[in-house]
Amino acid sequence: MNAVNSLDDLTASMTSLGAAARRAATAMAAAPTAAKNQALLALARRLREAGPALQKANAQDVDAAIAAGLEAPMVDRLRLTAKVLATVAEGCEQIAAMPDPVGEITGVKRRPSGISVGQMRVPLGVFGMIYESRPNVTIEAASLAIKSGNACILRGGSEAIHSNLALSVLVGDALAEAGLPREAVQLIGTTDRAAVGLLITMPEFVDVIIPRGGKGLIERISREAKVPVIKHLDGNCHCYVDAEVDIEQALVIVDNAKTQKYSPCNATESLLVHAAQARAFLPRIAEIFVAKGVEMRGCGRTQALVPAAVPASEADWGTEYLAPVISIKVVDSLDEAMAHIGRYGSHHTDAILTTNHPNAMRFLREVDSASVMVNASTRFADGFEYGLGAEIGISTDKFHARGPVGLDGLTSMKWVVLGQGEIRT
């Protein structure tokens, strides 16, 4: 088969996948809450009972990864151990226990014309998800799709293809058990990269794309997509220690925000300290950072107070380290802190540590980030911590959904008008 025919075949297969997803989305939008919950509970049961077929498929991926010389942590991320399966099964049960977002009617008001106008929450339709590595994302995406009444088309990483295919069979069986269409959750069965290019340019079949992976992948998909993309770019998060502050509390929070885990996007990468507290705060937090092996890159005033700090370059202020490194700057006012965050930040998550109420309120209102916090660790910016039950991703955009995206982010609000024969005059 030559390349042209092969692309034709792929296009035909993606078109057929898309059309099936669109049909399934119509059925899912009208599906009773009980059927959706039944599918989720059936999926949880099937994951716990997951037998030899799943283990065999997973072993294929793990063996291939080992043979390809992947590092041990990468190989471990592929493994569907009983513990991993129990965790994702529990996730399905938690989502089943949540209220159904679909059909919620809000804000109904009588208008002078006599009509009542409100809004009803409805599924977006079909979402496409592109992700790498861990096969449990397949189940997280599937369970959020089912509960939110959407259909989805999943494209996992090639390194997990056998596991993902086996998991998608479990999802299909669970949907069928609840009388819902198997095509509500479809996995792209080929690892051909051209399939991604097709998936992101089918606005007739796909309403939104959610990529999860490296920044390069997300930027490329955003650039080439012909449908909206819920995207997550940098998490260059700040903690600002204000002039009036509970120093002991601030030490605990900044330590946690930076060092509790270095790799998450909501870890703090930059510390701003008001000049009035620099002398009291910086040497003490520096002691903690030195003990934990966190490299400090500071402005001149920071270096004067913290001998262990190396000079920060201009590039440091804009850098998401995802590592035991932090940039530190002394500022002279709340305004300077907010201006710095506005200029160098990534609009992800930023926190003020203060006992001053007006300053707390100004920070909350004026800092233009997806999550703004007072006296709490930036590490809380997370769908589970926010009570969303699960998250399909985190948005660094302002449009549609911002910050952690859960079930509501997979829905939109349509207008409903209830009349008794009213006409426009």
Place this chain on the structure above:
Amino acid sequence: MNAVNSLDDLTASMTSLGAAARRAATAMAAAPTAAKNQALLALARRLREAGPALQKANAQDVDAAIAAGLEAPMVDRLRLTAKVLATVAEGCEQIAAMPDPVGEITGVKRRPSGISVGQMRVPLGVFGMIYESRPNVTIEAASLAIKSGNACILRGGSEAIHSNLALSVLVGDALAEAGLPREAVQLIGTTDRAAVGLLITMPEFVDVIIPRGGKGLIERISREAKVPVIKHLDGNCHCYVDAEVDIEQALVIVDNAKTQKYSPCNATESLLVHAAQARAFLPRIAEIFVAKGVEMRGCGRTQALVPAAVPASEADWGTEYLAPVISIKVVDSLDEAMAHIGRYGSHHTDAILTTNHPNAMRFLREVDSASVMVNASTRFADGFEYGLGAEIGISTDKFHARGPVGLDGLTSMKWVVLGQGEIRT
């Protein structure tokens, strides 16, 4: 000057406009409600007092339009008469009287970790608006930008350029009078078409584009934009007369939905009638349509009952006429009606006329349109009628904003976290 230099100049000027808008947006996001309302009331006053400068500018556009041989209705749309100015001034006052959407905090809940999590409504930032013809849109866009705490960059039609420039001076003066930045509302001063191409590809300065105009313009902008677009495409709206119905009420509604005005996007273009009511309903509505000169294009069963109806082609079911023409089809069930709307409709506005409660609820839930109605005229799908105060546009998309877009559609929700020293464990 050669073309390359000219494009360089335009790029420099648009970049400077964009940067100024971004700076102004930061100020507007933090602006007190009182200042924003003061600017709106000052604008209303200045519009009412609008003196010779505005009249002279408007006369230039009107004279040019007459000289160019534009038809009388087109010329009339350009005229800023005292009545038109009074209407837009009143619009500004109405928006001033509305609650400030910015800063609204909703859904704050305590989490098991101890933090309180909620959402705060904030401005989107900078919106770009591209529109044609009527200069009063300049004031509508400016007033919505001011109240919603956004900055905007406006690009009106070349035929209204002198009027728009004069109006933008009034807006700037009103902003300055309230201590707000003039750059919160900027009008692109050139009629060079390349400016639009630049405006829609500056994601660093512009957060969303709202085009208002013909379908061709909107499709082109959506295709070429590098920022989200709130777009309005077809309005192929349906009325479905159910098997159980108050026929007298249905006659009044269908008449109104089709004939009250032919040109709006929310006028009904297609009528579906359940077979059980076809014999009772169709001859009577046909009598009304014939009297008003509305051409009927029907299916075979319609033609059998309505001799005046001509045959509908397949293309008719998908056509937005915006004219005294209606397509008519007899269906055998609610399911058939909803499937027809799903296949041929444009997801804009669709209404069911019924006395059957389960059918009303199914229609509301299952018809995937921006506005779904029970026993009311499709003509109600409008920002003023919905109580939004004014509308910046109507969205036929599902993402972000759907249907009439008012102040809320120019905002998004960020997460706010209120802690007392909590850390992640």
